[in-house]
Structure formats: structure tokens, C-alpha cells
Amino acid sequence: MDSITFVIDGVAVAATPGESILAACQRLGAKLQTVCKGRGICGACRVDVAPEFLDLLPPPEKNEARLLNYLSPGVTTHRLGCQIKLDETLDGLRLRAVPLTVRT
Numbered sequence: 001m002d003s004i005t006f007v008i009d010g011v012a013v014a015a016t017p018g019e020s021i022l023a024a025c026q027r028l029g030a031k032l033q034t035v036c037k038g039r040g041i042c043g044a045c046r047v048d049v050a051p052e053f054l055d056l057l058p059p060p061e062k063n064e065a066r067l068l069n070y071l072s073p074g075v076t077t078h079r080l081g082c083q084i085k086l087d088e089t090l091d092g093l094r095l096r097a098v099p100l101t102v103r104t
Contacts, residue, residue, distance in 0.1 A: 002016075004016070006090065006092070007094045008047065018085055023082075025081065032097055043067050043068075043071045043100060046068070046081070046097075047097055049077050050095070053090065053093050057079065060079060062063075064079070069076075072098070081095075
């Protein structure tokens, strides 16, 4: 497969296999933010994954899980866009960008 299409906030984005959600969005100017440039430490590229796609994603690694638990405790559908690498099983993936909020 030459490209993988995913939808974020209603906008279809074509990506190459192995590319992250964040990289594809930045390349095409789609709306997804980053502060840490994709290192997985800021949470600005947090996305809400449509429930039917959750089982297709590998579980978050330790640092991503820790950050997600801090930013959205108890929410199991959030992931970091910089940590999701696209492959053919994720063609048609539906996401929603989650606004970055500061916890006090």
C-alpha cells in the first residue's frame, strides 16, 4: 500500500506507511500541535481515537501511558499522535484532536 488515509477532525489526510499521525499532519498543514517536536513528552498532539480502532493500535509505551494518565486520567481513547506509526491496518483511522490544557 502506497498511502494510508486517516481522518482527523473531519479532514482526510494521506500518509505514507511508517509515518506518524503528527508528521503527516504537519507535512500537510492539518491541525495538530506539538511543543516537543514529536518526542512524546508534551501531550500537545493528543488525539481521541475512535473506539473501533483502539484494538488495532499497540498499547502505549510507559512514558506515553504516564503522560496520558496525567493529562486525561481514566480516558482510554486518548493517544499521542507522535507515537502512532501508521500501517495498512490503520487505513481509515478516525481521530479527533484534543486541545492542550494545563492542569493545576
